[in-house]
Amino acid sequence: MEHNKVFAKCRTGVRGLDEITFGGLQKGRPTLITGGAGSGKTLMSMEFLVRGAIDFNEPGVFMAFEETAEELAQNVASLGFDLEELIAHKKVVVDYVRVERSEIEETGEYDLEGLFVRLNHSIDSVGAKRVVLDTIESLFAGLGNEAILRAELRRLFRWLKDKGVTAIITAERGESTLTRYGLEEYVSDCVILLDHRVQNQISTRRLRVVKYRGSVHGTNEYPFLIDEKGISIMPITSITLDYPISTKRVSSGIPRLDTMLEGKGFYCGSTILVSGTAGTGKTSISAHFANVTCQRGERCLYFAFEESPNQIIRNMKSIGINLETLVKNGRLKIHAVRSTFYGLETHLVQMQKLIDDFKPTTVVVDPITNLITAGEESDVKSMLTRLIDYLKTKQITTMFTNLTHLESLERTESEVSSIMDTWILLRDIELGGERNRGIYILKSRGMAHSNQIREFLITSKGVDIIDVYTGPSGVLTGTARLAQETKDKAAEVQRSEETGRLQRDLERKRKLMEAQVAALQAEFAAKEEEIKQLLTQDRLHEKAVAEGRKEMGRMRKEDKK
Amino acid sequence: MSEKNQTPKENQKLQKASDTWELRLYVAGQTPNSLKAFANLKKICEEHLKGKYTIEVIDLLKNPQLATGDQILAIPTLVRRLPEPLKKIIGDLSNTERVLVGLDIRPKTAG
Numbered sequence: 001m002e003h004n005k006v007f008a009k010c011r012t013g014v015r016g017l018d019e020i021t022f023g024g025l026q027k028g029r030p031t032l033i034t035g036g037a038g039s040g041k042t043l044m045s046m047e048f049l050v051r052g053a054i055d056f057n058e059p060g061v062f063m064a065f066e067e068t069a070e071e072l073a074q075n076v077a078s079l080g081f082d083l084e085e086l087i088a089h090k091k092v093v094v095d096y097v098r099v100e101r102s103e104i105e106e107t108g109e110y111d112l113e114g115l116f117v118r119l120n121h122s123i124d125s126v127g128a129k130r131v132v133l134d135t136i137e138s139l140f141a142g143l144g145n146e147a148i149l150r151a152e153l154r155r156l157f158r159w160l161k162d163k164g165v166t167a168i169i170t171a172e173r174g175e176s177t178l179t180r181y182g183l184e185e186y187v188s189d190c191v192i193l194l195d196h197r198v199q200n201q202i203s204t205r206r207l208r209v210v211k212y213r214g215s216v217h218g219t220n221e222y223p224f225l226i227d228e229k230g231i232s233i234m235p236i237t238s239i240t241l242d243y244p245i246s247t248k249r250v251s252s253g254i255p256r257l258d259t260m261l262e263g264k265g266f267y268c269g270s271t272i273l274v275s276g277t278a279g280t281g282k283t284s285i286s287a288h289f290a291n292v293t294c295q296r297g298e299r300c301l302y303f304a305f306e307e308s309p310n311q312i313i314r315n316m317k318s319i320g321i322n323l324e325t326l327v328k329n330g331r332l333k334i335h336a337v338r339s340t341f342y343g344l345e346t347h348l349v350q351m352q353k354l355i356d357d358f359k360p361t362t363v364v365v366d367p368i369t370n371l372i373t374a375g376e377e378s379d380v381k382s383m384l385t386r387l388i389d390y391l392k393t394k395q396i397t398t399m400f401t402n403l404t405h406l407e408s409l410e411r412t413e414s415e416v417s418s419i420m421d422t423w424i425l426l427r428d429i430e431l432g433g434e435r436n437r438g439i440y441i442l443k444s445r446g447m448a449h450s451n452q453i454r455e456f457l458i459t460s461k462g463v464d465i466i467d468v469y470t471g472p473s474g475v476l477t478g479t480a481r482l483a484q485e486t487k488d489k490a491a492e493v494q495r496s497e498e499t500g501r502l503q504r505d506l507e508r509k510r511k512l513m514e515a516q517v518a519a520l521q522a523e524f525a526a527k528e529e530e531i532k533q534l535l536t537q538d539r540l541h542e543k544a545v546a547e548g549r550k551e552m553g554r555m556r557k558e559d560k561k
Numbered sequence: 562m563s564e565k566n567q568t569p570k571e572n573q574k575l576q577k578a579s580d581t582w583e584l585r586l587y588v589a590g591q592t593p594n595s596l597k598a599f600a601n602l603k604k605i606c607e608e609h610l611k612g613k614y615t616i617e618v619i620d621l622l623k624n625p626q627l628a629t630g631d632q633i634l635a636i637p638t639l640v641r642r643l644p645e646p647l648k649k650i651i652g653d654l655s656n657t658e659r660v661l662v663g664l665d666i667r668p669k670t671a672g
Contacts, residue, residue: 097634104650105663106652108598109597110636114633
């Protein structure tokens with residue numbers, strides 16, 4: 001793997017170290033690893049050798065000045081390395097060099113050709129490409145003539161370069177110098193400093209590349225872990241702000257919450273902060289998020305810093321989320337550890353390692369608050385930024401919960417909120433003698449999220465988000481909302497009754513009117529009939545009269561008219 | 562501390578402990594230091610251990626695997642295999658006094 005055209009690099013295989021050094025150590029050159037007692041120099045150099053032999057097919061020579069081959073094999077067995085087998089397969093040679101001043105008398109001129117011969121013989125016997133000298137400084141204690149020693153060391157490092165092996169030379173850190181005997185004077189191409197610090201009774205191992213001639217490298221202090229799988233360094237500050245950005249969305253697991261987020265949920269690879277006071281349902285929201293991830297067939301890693309896995313499983317069962325089966329089918333992993341158990345850095349390295357191993361698509365950190373108290377205030381933000389950067393590069397959507405206090409609700413400790421993409425706030429709404437939960441989205445980058453406060457209910461079927469009552473008498477939740485709603489309903493009933501009555505009244509009036517009209521019409525008709533009758537009678541009368549007259553005339557034999 | 566009393570006693574003891582001195586000189590090629598060392602050693606042995614010593618010269622350039630056994634770092638290194646305990650002297654053996662002390666032929670003296 002060559003990142004740099006100037007010289008080839010030799011991959012160490014130590015987790016994280018190749019990232020910090022952009023590809024590994026300088027091939028064919030010596031590198032100095034310095035650090036105090038117990039800082040992990042021997043283990044790191046041994047891992048370099050073992051990984052080289054196993055992963056890169058580069059045999060190695062370990063020249064030990066402090067421990068015998070048996071002791072070394074025992075010590076590195078705790079990292080899972082079977083040194084004896086590697087030795088048997090001629091992948092690694094361990095040469096223990098014993099220098100005991102009391103056994104050696106010095107008279108006159110000498111050189112260290114013997115050391116060269118031994119090293120050369122070991123290198124040639126397995127065709128070694130990697131060499132470790134641990135700790136060559138022991139020679140200073142064993143031999144009296146420092147002038148000869150220095151000249152010989154200078155010759156040794158040049159010889160190593162000529163030999164073309166990639167070497168690690170370890171050295172003890174001095175009081176004010178990098179190494180006690182000034183070895184950095186000879187091995188100055190690449191210097192790595194290991195440190196083991198105790199702060200607030202919590203120890204943290206750190207690594208720093210002091211210099212790396214001719215190569216870019218991460219310059220920060222990187223925390224590292226030594227555990228049963230070897231060394232892991234967290235290099236995440238070497239990551240820049242250029243991770244891929246996704247427009248894909250992932251559900252929060254709560255349909256109504258998704259609705260509030262443009263109906264689609266969170267952005268894939270974003271970070272979500274769920275903050276709220278005690279008992280507002282942060283873990284419940286997290287459980288929903290974890291649950292929906294696993295339902296999609298993906299994996300979720302749940303870091304619990306407050307509760308044990310069983311407790312979480314039990315509690316979430318009560319709201320209808322069965323995490324147990326998810327854990328059993330391997331989709332969900334709950335990693336519970338006390339936050340005070342390690343320093344913040346160690347936690348983060350461990351988290352990174354777990355994420356690397358488990359390869360989840362979502363991660364829950366519950367709560368982040370505890371993690372923050374594990375570190376120094378000043379470190380916290382940068383460390384979290386590193387973690388978040390790391391998660392973002394991996395396109396992992398992460399939900400952090402954060403316990404806040406009422407007086408600082410919209411404030412997170414060490415202001416982690418600024419590095420979060422979505423911030424969901426859960427809050428208590430105290431009204432009418434009860435506490436209710438309210439939820440709202442304080443911010444959500446890159447989307448037109450809802451600005452409404454919703455009421456948040458925890459039911460036996462999970463979390464439910466419903467509208468709060470917003471009316472002329474303000475925003476109401478809980479029983480107050482219910483009361484108001486009932487009241488409203490009653491008023492509505494009353495109103496509808498009133499309308500009904502009016503309507504009926506009108507109907508009645510209309511009917512009355514119609515009846516009146518009918519009566520009038522009837523009256524009119526009667527009158528009309530009567531008049532008609534009278535007229536007919538009149539006519540008949542007149543006719544009769546006329547007839548009568550005629551008759552009378554005939555009878556009287558009237559004269560011809 | 563009386564040196565006078567101890568010196569003969571010590572010599573007696575040493576002579577009793579072993580009659581042969583088995584010495585090994587480790588070198589790496591014919592370097593000036595190695596040649597010098599061999600010459601110095603020969604001279605000292607002839608003077609102090611005449612007739613009861615053997616010198617084995619080991620050239621590590623020819624037999625590099627032998628360097629590990631006696632924990633050889635510096636060249637030249639003189640190893641006293643016998644009498645026991647094992648003793649090592651490094652350098653060109655130019656300081657006869659120190660060689661004698663180192664080989665326990667003569668004990669360390671205050672002056």
